[in-house]
Amino acid sequence: MADSKVVYTLSQVAQHRKKQDCWVVINGRVLNVTEFLETHPGGDDVLLEVAGKDATKEFQDVGHSKEATALLGKYQVGILQGASGLDDARATAAEEAVNRTTKDMPAFVIKEEGWRAALPGFLELAVPLTAAATFFGYTYLNRVAS
Numbered sequence: 500m501a502d503s504k505v506v507y508t509l510s511q512v513a514q515h516r517k518k519q520d521c522w523v524v525i526n527g528r529v530l531n532v533t534e535f536l537e538t539h540p541g542g543d544d545v546l547l548e549v550a551g552k553d554a555t556k557e558f559q560d561v562g563h564s565k566e567a568t569a570l571l572g573k574y575q576v577g578i579l580q581g582a583s584g585l586d587d588a589r590a591t592a593a594e595e596a597v598n599r600t601t602k603d604m605p606a607f608v609i610k611e612e613g614w615r616a617a618l619p620g621f622l623e624l625a626v627p628l629t630a631a632a633t634f635f636g637y638t639y640l641n642r643v644a645s
């Protein structure tokens with residue numbers, strides 16, 4: 500990633516709409532996707548169509564995966580002037596962090612919730628059973644003794 504804090508205007512971004520020099524704006528981030536054109540799973544033509552423009556809507560309309568969203572940072576060369584770029588870029592980075600955490604968490608959380616969730620159910624059964632056993636045991640021993 501180049502210096503991602505450089506601020507570009509949309510008209511500056513619009514200078515880069517060639518196959519050899521292709522920039523797009525997504526979520527307030529200015530991305531240089533020249534190198535990505537060849538490997539983009541959706542093909543280079545869709546990227547070239549939005550070259551030099553804000554493609555946030557197009558990017559979202561496709562329903563790109565979290566992995567795809569996480570890739571945005573890799574191609575970021577700056578932020579878009581005006582469009583609360585800094586905040587957006589930071590928000591996206593924060594979202595990615597959350598995504599990473601929640602992605603790594605489930606097995607751990609489920610495991611921990613597993614026995615914790617089972618505990619009240621177990622006690623609900625074990626406590627009355629213990630009380631009943633104590634009561635009948637006590638009664639039985641009393642009978643035997645007398």
Ligand code: HEM
Nearest residue numbers: 530532540541545549554557558561562563564567570571
């Ligand atoms: C740097 C920006 C972009 C990145 C990193 C990116 C990344 C990806 C990735 C990883 C996929 C595979 C499917 C997935 O994981 O969601 C994908 C598919 C696709 N992308 Fe992008 N993409 C970018 C920009 C765009 C833009 C701007 C458009 C539309 C104008 C677009 C259109 C598509 C399409 C049509 C597919 C194929 C979806 C399918 O076959 O189901 N992408 N992209």
